[in-house]
Amino acid sequence: MGDGAIGKTKLIERFKNQDAAWIDGDEYEPTTFNNFTFEWDHVEKGQLSIELWDTAGQEAFEQLRKLSYPGTDIFLIGYSCNSALTLNNVAHKWLPELGDAGNEDPWFILVGTKCDLERNVTEEEVEEAAKSANACTAIATSAKTNIGIDDLIYKVQMLAFYKIAKNPRPNWGEESQWNDKTVGSPVAKPVAVKANAAFDGGADVQATIVAERKKEDKKKKKEMSPEDYALYKKSPEHQAERERRKANMSPEETAAYEAKKANKKNLRESQQAGNGGAAAAGGQPTAGAAAATSGKPGGTSGQTKANNDKDKGGACSCTVS
Numbered sequence: 001m002g003d004g005a006i007g008k009t010k011l012i013e014r015f016k017n018q019d020a021a022w023i024d025g026d027e028y029e030p031t032t033f034n035n036f037t038f039e040w041d042h043v044e045k046g047q048l049s050i051e052l053w054d055t056a057g058q059e060a061f062e063q064l065r066k067l068s069y070p071g072t073d074i075f076l077i078g079y080s081c082n083s084a085l086t087l088n089n090v091a092h093k094w095l096p097e098l099g100d101a102g103n104e105d106p107w108f109i110l111v112g113t114k115c116d117l118e119r120n121v122t123e124e125e126v127e128e129a130a131k132s133a134n135a136c137t138a139i140a141t142s143a144k145t146n147i148g149i150d151d152l153i154y155k156v157q158m159l160a161f162y163k164i165a166k167n168p169r170p171n172w173g174e175e176s177q178w179n180d181k182t183v184g185s186p187v188a189k190p191v192a193v194k195a196n197a198a199f200d201g202g203a204d205v206q207a208t209i210v211a212e213r214k215k216e217d218k219k220k221k222k223e224m225s226p227e228d229y230a231l232y233k234k235s236p237e238h239q240a241e242r243e244r245r246k247a248n249m250s251p252e253e254t255a256a257y258e259a260k261k262a263n264k265k266n267l268r269e270s271q272q273a274g275n276g277g278a279a280a281a282g283g284q285p286t287a288g289a290a291a292a293t294s295g296k297p298g299g300t301s302g303q304t305k306a307n308n309d310k311d312k313g314g315a316c317s318c319t320v321s
Contacts, residue, residue, distance in 0.1 A: 001065070001094050002078030003086045004058045007113040010143035011078075012036065012054050015153060022144050045161050062097075069101040073163050074136075074156065075108040081115040081140055087125065091133055105134075107169055109155055112140035115147055130172055137175045154181050 002008060015038065034054040041047055055065045077094050079086040090110065098106050110130045112121070130138040137155055141148035162170070162178035170177055221229050 001055075001075060001097075002111075003080070003083075003089055003093075004056070006078050006080040006083070006086055007143055008078055009034075009054055011111070011113060011141060011149075011152075012052055014143045014146065014149045015052060040157060042157065042161070048157055048160060050156065050160065066097070066101050069098060069103060072103070073107060074159055075103075075106050076111050076156070077108050077135075078111045078113055079121070081112045082117045082120045084121050084125070087112075087121050087129055090129060095133060105169060107136055107159065107163060109152070109159070110135040110138035111152060112138070114142060114144075115140040116142040116145045134172050136170050136172070137179070151181075155179060 012034075016036065036052045036054075038050045038052060039047065040050070053068050055061065055068055075098065077090055079090055095106075110126070110133070112126060126138060126140070136159060139148050139152050139155060141152055143149070158179045158181065159170075167178070220232060224232060
């Protein structure tokens with residue numbers, strides 16, 4: 001979790017593939033909701049499965065974002081190394097938001113992003129913020145240059161194994177209790193990466209997703225002139241959002257959506273023809289499905305849900321807002 005546009009999604013993409021070429025000039029697009037499952041084989045500790053959730057850091061998606069907090073074991077709370085404000089918001093926005101959701105003393109890693117850029121945050125300021133917030137550990141990363149990515153992945157793995165073993169929450173300065181890795185040593189690549197089709201949060205979550213999107217759309221309509229709003233509805237941004245929604249619909253939801261669209265078209269044609277004809281009745285779409293985005297937005301946050309997996313190691317899910 002963290003402020004919008006700090007590079008959380010790009011960070012997740014490096015979790016998926018550290019060898020992928022970096023593409024400059026990508027247009028920023030806030031994440032709505034996305035999740036992936038990573039599986040690792042650790043030589044000594046066994047198998048570990050991590051579900052990484054990417055959610056939006058923008059204020060408009062606050063209620064949706066909070067639905068991902070319950071049951072989370074480890075959070076990745078992000079800030080941008082070139083923005084002191086994003087670091088300040090860790091203590092003044094993101095930790096209080098977790099507290100309001102019932103996570104009074106969360107296990108979390110403080111993650112700096114964009115460390116390849118000119119820094120506006122000193123290492124001393126980061127250490128003081130981490131110590132004051134009692135982070136389990138802190139690290140600076142760059143998705144563009146791969147700085148710190150291996151070390152962050154390993155920290156997430158080791159902290160997850162530590163929690164799976166039912167150890168007490170480690171405080172700042174106690175990393176040696178759960179992580180004995182030498183910084184810069186190689187980390188095994190995930191043996192499997194699966195992009196989950198949709199967030200399995202039930203009808204209530206799906207309804208919340210749709211409600212949040214409608215709320216944002218109404219806000220735009222209120223702020224824009226009728227002419228500008230009409231242009232926005234035809235814009236690539238809006239069309240891309242519609243495609244993301246459709247991509248995550250079930251077959252039943254897709255059929256209902258197409259039926260409703262056909263009904264509207266028939267009604268318009270009937271009205272234009274002046275015959276007053278009514279469109280044939282059709283199905284209504286269900287509450288909606290989570291939209292898949294390239295990414296959970298702002299600073300980097302992650303959550304991991306760790307569970308025992310017999311003698312194989314454990315399972316863990318991680319969320320980034």
